[in-house]
Amino acid sequence: MSLDRVKQAAKLTIGTKQATKTVEQGKAVEVFIAKDADPRITIKIVNLCRSMGVTITYVESMNTLGKACGIEVGAAMAAVVNE
Template identity: 75%
Template structure:
């Protein structure tokens, strides 16, 4: 399951702004997007990832993604960052 990848990641950029920075600066290895997040937020990220060739993995919910990231709140987007 993809949540394991998030849990095992050495470094994460959690949230839209942080993940966008990671993708734009070329350090994001993979981006996780919650299916229940607002498409107005996630579509930009998905398009950016396609443009720069970063793989996007969809996960079921913001709540589970936040939990996998080790935070108490839901997360719409999280990027696994190359160390």
């Protein structure tokens, strides 16, 4: 399952601001976006990922993504960082 990559990632940036910054800096390998996150928030990162050639993987929910990231709250998005 795709969330295994989140769990196994050496470094993650969690949340909209951090994930966006990681993509802008060219450090993101893959971005995970929750399907139930607000589209007004996700549209910017989707377009950014497409223009930067970063893989986008959609996950079922913010709760699922948050748990995979090891946090107690939901996460709209998370980026796997290339070290």
